[in-house]
Amino acid sequence: MPALKQLGTVVIECADPAALAAFYQKATGWEIAYSDQDFASLGDGTPVQLAFVRVEGHQAPGWPDGATYMHLDFTVTDLDGATEELLGIGASRPVFQPGDGQWIVLTDPEGHPFCLTADTTGN
Known part of the structure; x- marks a missing residue:
C-alpha cells in the first residue's frame, strides 16, 4: 500500500488569503470553510480542497519565467x-x-x- 492515500488540500502561498479565497469561491462556487487574515480554505465536499496561507513579503510567481x-x-x-x-x-x-x-x-x-x-x- 502506498504511503500517501489521497491528496486532501492544495495550499497556495499568498499576500491576502481572504481575498484570494473570495476570488476562487466566485470562480468555483465552492463554499469558504474558514477565513481570517492569515489563512483561508474552501471546498464543497470534493476530495481536494484549496487553502491559502499568508506569507509576509510574498511575491507573485512570474509567467512564463x-x-x-x-x-x-x-x-x-x-x-x-x-x-x-x-x-x-x-x-x-x-x-x-x-x-x-x-x-x-x-x-x-x-x-x-x-x-x-x-x-x-x-x-
Missing part, C-alpha cells in the same frame, strides 16, 4: 465563456499562451497562473 513552480488546472464546459467570466471577476490573461489553443492560461488576482481546459468527456 522559471519562478513558477506549480499551477492549478481546471476543466470547464465552455472554454471561451469560462475565460470571459473569470476575467470579469479579477483574473488576467497573460500574452504568452502555450499549447496552440488546447488550453488557456490565466492568472489569479495575486498572479498565480492557472489553466483552463475544455471538458472533452461531455460530462
Whole structure:
C-alpha cells in the first residue's frame, strides 16, 4: 500500500488569503470553510480542497519565467465563456499562451497562473 492515500488540500502561498479565497469561491462556487487574515480554505465536499496561507513579503510567481513552480488546472464546459467570466471577476490573461489553443492560461488576482481546459468527456 502506498504511503500517501489521497491528496486532501492544495495550499497556495499568498499576500491576502481572504481575498484570494473570495476570488476562487466566485470562480468555483465552492463554499469558504474558514477565513481570517492569515489563512483561508474552501471546498464543497470534493476530495481536494484549496487553502491559502499568508506569507509576509510574498511575491507573485512570474509567467512564463522559471519562478513558477506549480499551477492549478481546471476543466470547464465552455472554454471561451469560462475565460470571459473569470476575467470579469479579477483574473488576467497573460500574452504568452502555450499549447496552440488546447488550453488557456490565466492568472489569479495575486498572479498565480492557472489553466483552463475544455471538458472533452461531455460530462
